[in-house]
Amino acid sequence: MNTEQLKKIIEAALLAAEAPLDLERLAELFDPDDQPRREEIRTVIEILHHECTMRGIELVEVASGFRFQVKQEFSHWVNRLWVERPPRFSRALLEILAIIAYRQPITRGEIEAIRGVSVSTNIMKTLLEREWIRKVGHRDVPGHPSLYGTTRQFLDDHNLKQLSDLPTLAELRDIEQINPDLFEEIKDEAQLTEVAESVN
Numbered sequence: 001m002n003t004e005q006l007k008k009i010i011e012a013a014l015l016a017a018e019a020p021l022d023l024e025r026l027a028e029l030f031d032p033d034d035q036p037r038r039e040e041i042r043t044v045i046e047i048l049h050h051e052c053t054m055r056g057i058e059l060v061e062v063a064s065g066f067r068f069q070v071k072q073e074f075s076h077w078v079n080r081l082w083v084e085r086p087p088r089f090s091r092a093l094l095e096i097l098a099i100i101a102y103r104q105p106i107t108r109g110e111i112e113a114i115r116g117v118s119v120s121t122n123i124m125k126t127l128l129e130r131e132w133i134r135k136v137g138h139r140d141v142p143g144h145p146s147l148y149g150t151t152r153q154f155l156d157d158h159n160l161k162q163l164s165d166l167p168t169l170a171e172l173r174d175i176e177q178i179n180p181d182l183f184e185e186i187k188d189e190a191q192l193t194e195v196a197e198s199v200n
Contacts, residue, residue, distance in 0.1 A: 022065035063155035105147035
């Protein structure tokens with residue numbers, strides 16, 4: 001199969017798919033005796049990515065694989081296609097999600113210790129229902145509290161390939177506007193890198 005034909009098949013599959021497709025899933029589109037090598041598929045993906053530079057869409061790689069999506073600069077207009085407005089999340093929910101992302105695995109009690117206030121059950125329920133966080137185990141202390149970490153869905157929904165792609169706290173310029181003391185314990189860049197690598 002020539003590169004042009006392979007490109008059209010992969011482009012069509014990525015446009016039709018409801019979720020990102022990784023190299024293995026893309027290879028499964030073909031009969032075993034006609035299956036392209038992973039390197040050929042990746043080459044075609046790079047071609048498609050380059051062809052999108054002058055278009056309103058882009059081909060990105062997230063944790064679950066590759067997908068086409070609207071470029072951020074055009075989202076303002078495209079969002080008008082949907083009557084329902086995207087949900088707005090509370091500051092508390094975003095704080096809790098950020099703490100879990102940067103400090104995982106972490107217990108609810110540890111989140112409360114960092115924030116200085118109790119964690120709403122509804123917020124944890126929302127994060128679990130959106131599949132942005134999950135229980136990843138239990139802390140080996142009395143009561144065995146649940147440990148929470150982020151998910152592939154969290155990475156996909158935030159255009160991240162892996163946890164180490166999270167912005168550093170130095171890059172989050174308005175983090176102090178959320179809560180000045182929120183991340184006092186985790187401002188060490190080396191610690192953030194270590195946490196990201198341990199969870200990946």
